Amino acid sequence: MSKIWHFLPMHRVVFAVYPGFEILDVSGPGSAFSSANRAFGAGGQPRFYSVDLVSACGGPVASSSGVAVETRCIDELAAEAIDTLLIAGAEREPLLQAMADRAMREALPQLASRAGRLGSVCTGAFILAALGLLDGRRVATHWEACAPLAAAFPGVEVDPDSLYVVDGRLWTSAGVTTGIDMALAMIAEDLGAAIASEVAKRLVLYARRPGYQSQFSPVLQAQAKADSPFADLIGWIHGNLDGALEVPVLAARAGLTERTFHRKFVAATGETPARFVEMARLDAARMLLSRGSSLKSVAAQVGLFPATRLTEAFERRFGVSPRLFRDMHAELV
Structure with missing residues (x-):
């Protein structure tokens, strides 16, 4: 049965900001x-x-880019309904100042207790x-902030991989633009996938990214850390996941002996060649499965054939079978 849209109440979204905040954390989802x-x-x-913006004292609040936004005083919302x-x-510095701000510390818990949906973008966590x-x-939080957040707050389970995490009514996203991904997921929950997809199209996004997608693919992570010869090799690996990617093949392509290649690759990327190749293959498999591809097809495309080999590796890394993952996440077409 379709929803009777005309009877839907207005959904109120409130962003809490402070001097030095990242403007994309607000303007993107907004x-x-x-x-x-x-x-x-x-x-x-x-x-x-x-959409409302609130701050400790109200009035204009300057973002880290220098662009100021107009806000309401957070105390004005004390008796008002909030949906998100x-x-x-x-x-770091603006964040520490916000964490110590008395007005924010007193008002936010009250607002949070009344909000139907509570969350943060990036380091707002x-x-x-x-x-x-x-x-x-x-x-979830920005990849650079995962370790500091876990160290400062041991009672919090920090997911270093996901773009955004939904834990009950709590929604948290990773760095900056992932706030848009999280907002699209909220829109899909509120108004349906068709409206969320239309929004993604209007914003000229490449795709609606699911929360389970990593902040960085293993290819991008390794290219960021590796020196230029390995960056080229890693790009080649990503384009040839269905081929033979054993150490002898990779060492020969890099022009090194197997022993030297293994040592230098680990030093440059932080992963062994075998583990890196498997990570790249599983990351690609995850995205293909989310599009509804068959296990046999995915296994062949990512070089983990037969499908039993894909299943074993996928379950070991993600804790769920590829078939169940596909059933849970495959996009409707």
Whole structure:
């Protein structure tokens, strides 16, 4: 049965910001919600999302880029209904100042307790953690902040891989632009996948990325750390996942002896050649499965044939069978 859209109440989204916040943490998701209103309105429906920005004292608040946004005082929302509350992230110093801000510390827990959906973008997770709102919960944050967040708040389970994590009513995203991915998932939950896909199209996004996708593919991670000869080799590996990628083949392509190649590859990338190749293959398999491809086809495309070999490696890394993963995440076409 389809929803009777005209009877949907307005959904209120509130962003909490502070001096030095990352403006993309707000403008990215905010644009997604605004685009959802336009896409929803194209069918003659009323605007669904309203967006408010709040800060400790209200008034203009300058972001890290120097662009200021107009905000309401956070105390003004004390008795108002909130459907989604999101905390923006920032670099270390502005973040520490926000975590110590008395007005924010007093008001945010009250708002959080009333919000139907609570979350953060990027390092905004630190503010929620400092308030004790993330204890015992699984969260995402920017890849550079994962280790510091886990060290500072041992009671928080930090997921270093996912673009965003949904743990009950708690939604947290990784770095900067992943806030858009999380907002699209919220829109899909609120208004359906068709509206979310239309928003992604309006924002000229390459694809709607699922939360389980890694912040960085193993190829990008290794290319960022490796010296230029291995960066070229890694690009070649990614384009030839269905081929023979044993050490002798890779060493020959790199123009090194097997022993020297193994040693230098580990030093440059932090992974053995065998583990890196398997990570690249499984990462590719995960994306192919999310598109609904058959196990046999995926196994052949990523070089983990037969399908039993793919299943064994996939379950070992992700803790779920590739067949179940596909059933859970395959996109509707």
